[in-house]
Structure formats: C-alpha cells, structure tokens
Amino acid sequence: MTFPGSSPLPSGSTSYLDSASGEPLHPAAREVLHRALDQAYADPRRLHGPARSARLMLDNARAVTAECLGVRPDEVTFTPSGTHAVHLGVLGLLAGRARVSNRLLASAVEHSSVMHAGQWHEARGGIFETMPVDSMGRLSPQIAGEAGQAAVLALQSANHEVGTVQPVAEVAGLAGDTPLFVDACASGGRLPLPDGWAAAALSAHKWGGPAGVGVLLVRKGSRWRNPFPGDDRADERSTGFENVPGALAAAAALQAVLSEADVTARQSKLVDRIRTAAAAIPDTEVVGDPDARLPHLVTFSCLYVDGEAIVTELDRLGFGVASGSACTASTLEPSHVLAAMGALTHGNLRVSLTRETTAEEVERFLAVLPGVVADIRREVGM
C-alpha cells in the first residue's frame, strides 16, 4: 500500500478548490462508513440475521435519501456511480419509449455521461440531437418547446462547469408526454431537486459522500425499462451486490449537508467575491449566470493563457483547481460546454469551494492569481 504522504506538498497544505470534481468526505459520512463497513457485509437478500441487518441499513439509506430529496423511497436506486445512474436513467427512459420514438434530445451543455449515453444510443440505431444554449449556458424553454417530438428530453439541473441553473420545471411543463431526464449530479445536496423529472441522477461524492455511490431516481408511474442485463437484487433496478456501507454513508452526508444552509450562503458570497476579482484581471471573462447559479463554483477564462500552465503553476503555489481547456483534458477537444456558450475555451479555470473553504483561503488565491496570469502572458510575449 502506498500513500503519497512523503510528497513535497502533501494534500494538507494545498488549498483544494476543486469540490465540483469531488467534495472531501463529510465527517458524518466517515463515522457512518466506519461503523457500516463492520456491520453491513452480508447479502441483504438472505434470510439470516447478518443479512437482515444489512437489509435494514440499506432500507434506512434509501429512506433517508428519499426524505432528503423529497421523493418516495421506492423511487430511489443506489448505483455504483453517478455516471451509471445517468446511463440507466437516460437509456432506461429511452427503452420505455422504444415503441413511440427513438429520438433523444439533450441540451448542448450536458455532462459527458449524458453525451456518452447519447452516442451509445446513436451507435445502436437511435437518434441523438442537442439543443443550443445562450451565452450564459442556459437552455431556453422556447427552444426546448420548438424542438419537436422526442422520445426523451435530457436537461441538467445546473451546469457542472459554469454553474448556470437550468429552467427544468419550465421545460418539463412544455414537454407534454415526453419524459424528462434530469442530471442533478452538480446540484445534489446544494440546491433543491427541481420538479418535472421522470428520471434523475445524483452522485454522492459531489456532496461529501463516498465515491462509488450514485442515485438513480425513477418517478412512480414513469415508463422505465432496464437497458442493460438485469439482476435479482433487493431493488429491481439495481445490479450487483449492494454497496450498503457506501449508500448509508452517502445518505448520512446528504442529511448533514442539508442541515448546513449557512455553508451554502457563505460559499455563494465567496463565489461573488471571486467573480468580481477575476473580472478585474485584464482580458478575463467570467462565464455562467451571475445570479441563477450553483453556490460553490465559478469559471473564468484568461486570454493568451495556456490552461495546463496556469493549473500547474497554481498547484505549485498550493492551489488545486480544474480547467476545461483542451490542453488540460484527456482529449485535444476543448470543453463542449464552453464551446456551446461561445465562451473562450483556453486559459480556463473552474474554482469550486468545499464546505471548509475559508475567506482567508479565497483571499490568498485571489492575491496570487493576477500575478500568475501576468507571468504566463509575459512568457509568451503578451
């Protein structure tokens, strides 16, 4: 076993500003996880004592998650990831509509998990089309309304890169009989779940639960069919041996963060502060809706700045941030979200706050940022 504790900059001394990729485990989740790892090992489908104990914990996780999200317990399925929940949600609604249509319509700024589900559908003979967004990254309900009949509409609750909140309820109102899939991974535990979905997906590690736990929601009465090989588990929509400790820890974290409204308010103020300071850097564009947005994240792009260079330099100075620029991605394609918005794709930084991020950390970041940008520009002669 290897832990990177001996590296020159251990994680403890880095200001981690990338919670949108993964929020640190909430203390409430850690406590529950430790206890459940010892107690919830048995197969919840068996009839003996340890199995009943595991089943009770799984049912408790489901009940708590349902209550936190304002849904019915039988609408909740735990999955091995948020991505898997997205795939099951999108493709399961499509399977339920196969006799009506095979046309999937999604906003152009969906998470790559939705895009990959769409491409998978397309590769199997289906139709996958995207709808344009405005410069804030918002889908207009009018465009969704005029897009014509679809088998399934997919719209995120809020954008994972720029934070803009989508008009989910309005789009659902215009969609008529067409079921709406809502990817709520970016907003789960931070904003209330919007109304109007037939299926939705969330991801526990985005709100401080452990990785490896996603949540699929299927609205009672929705036509949903398993698009993948099935199984015979406690929950008919799930496959594979349940991660009971993970589900319970995820539920504990969700319950804890929903009781911490002060964190959301503090994050939102700090994001306002970063937005203002970033906009004051020359030739820098802050993107996404300034008001109708996620509380904890902000994205901006600096002209003439190489995304990899700025992320690397900020890491050297002790700040962990993400970038949607092509040179920092696994492909050479720039962020499809920024591209769909017509926003500058190079020199891009996404700063996202954890529940523990302090005003002092933000000020230290803002104190070094303009100099880092200026230095990189100077090196390329700008």
Add this chain to the structure above:
Amino acid sequence: MIELDCRGMLCPRPIIELARHLEDVPVGGVIRVVADDAAAAVDVPAWCRMRGQEYVGSTVADDDVPAYDVRRLS
C-alpha cells in the same frame, strides 16, 4: 488581407498570433487565421468579442484546414 499560418499550433498559440499580427492590417482590413486546432473555432470569435474586433466567418484553406477571418475595427 494577410494570412497567418497557425497549422500545427495548439491553443492558445493561434490566438496569440492573431493578437500579435492584428496591427499588420489597417483598420477595416481582414486578417485570416488558418488553424487546425479545434479550440480556434470557438476562441477566434470569443477573442473578437472580448477585444472589440469583428468576426467575419470561417472558410477552409486549400488543404481543408479551417480558416477564420477577422476584420480589424480599432
């Protein structure tokens, strides 16, 4: 019109070249950026918006590499 050959350059290099050579054309003149980097399709229009120049549109060069035209306004 002048043409900047930015083939093979990765972002943000084509945009840096565009900014450096804008004043090689008179106000009202057009500068063409030929770039195969995928980010240029978004970043040339975004640069025009941020810098107050006019994005005219895109064509393709003889070798099918995209070319982006910018009119200098100031």
